[in-house]
Amino acid sequence: DxxxxxxxxxxSNEEEPVHLPCNHSTISGTDYIHWYRQLPSQGPEYVIxxxxxxxxxxxxxxxxxxxxxxxxxxxxxxxxxxxAVYYCILRxxxxxxxxxxxxxxxxxxxxx
Amino acid sequence: NAGVMQNPRHLVRRRGQEARxxxxxxxGHSHVYWYRQLPEEGLKFxxxxxxxxxxxxSGMPKERFSAEFPKEGPSILRIQQVVRGDSxxxxxxxxxxxxxxxxxxxxxxxxxxLTVL
Numbered sequence: 001d002x003x004x005x006x007x008x009x010x011x012s013n014e015e016e017p018v019h020l021p022c023n024h025s026t027i028s029g030t031d032y033i034h035w036y037r038q039l040p041s042q043g044p045e046y047v048i049x050x051x052x053x054x055x056x057x058x059x060x061x062x063x064x065x066x067x068x069x070x071x072x073x074x075x076x077x078x079x080x081x082x083x084a085v086y087y088c089i090l091r092x093x094x095x096x097x098x099x100x101x102x103x104x105x106x107x108x109x110x111x112x
Numbered sequence: 113n114a115g116v117m118q119n120p121r122h123l124v125r126r127r128g129q130e131a132r133x134x135x136x137x138x139x140g141h142s143h144v145y146w147y148r149q150l151p152e153e154g155l156k157f158x159x160x161x162x163x164x165x166x167x168x169x170s171g172m173p174k175e176r177f178s179a180e181f182p183k184e185g186p187s188i189l190r191i192q193q194v195v196r197g198d199s200x201x202x203x204x205x206x207x208x209x210x211x212x213x214x215x216x217x218x219x220x221x222x223x224x225x226l227t228v229l
Contacts, residue, residue: 043223097167100157
């Protein structure tokens, strides 16, 4: 079963910021939160990850709630190329293999 | 540094044939995961391998599916006697060893899209 909950879809206007939320209420204390995105007919692309503190990179920012039960991926200025399915992922920490458990993700539509 | 490579990108098989999917991990990576994605769904874990070892195959169907990651060469996902329900996109991901404190970030290939006629 997926360990994360995301809205099925969101829309944004081009050049505006986008906030993509994710709930992960069962997160363990040592688990990282990973975000990937998948463009049509491509493999998932790494976006960002974090543990407790907010994180920034050239692609996005990740804001993590103080209790770590939720996080938000922030795209500062959406472009048409950002239209994709965004996955918030936790790993399976019970088996020792740390495989990713994907939910259904959020399909982001960017309007010109 | 080349990314994860998969081939073929598209594979068409008739029912009953065998499908072989190949994955070359990123340079220096010795861990490979295979995932399957049905249309409009998220990826589902199938198997996790390290060089010459299957570590976790809990997501693999019990019959017809097998995987290997030999000491030399790519990882192979093999599907025998394919059926229409095997039609899907198959992705592999690789990671390096980052130790107990590592994030285990996985890097995905472009996928192989299998169509069973």
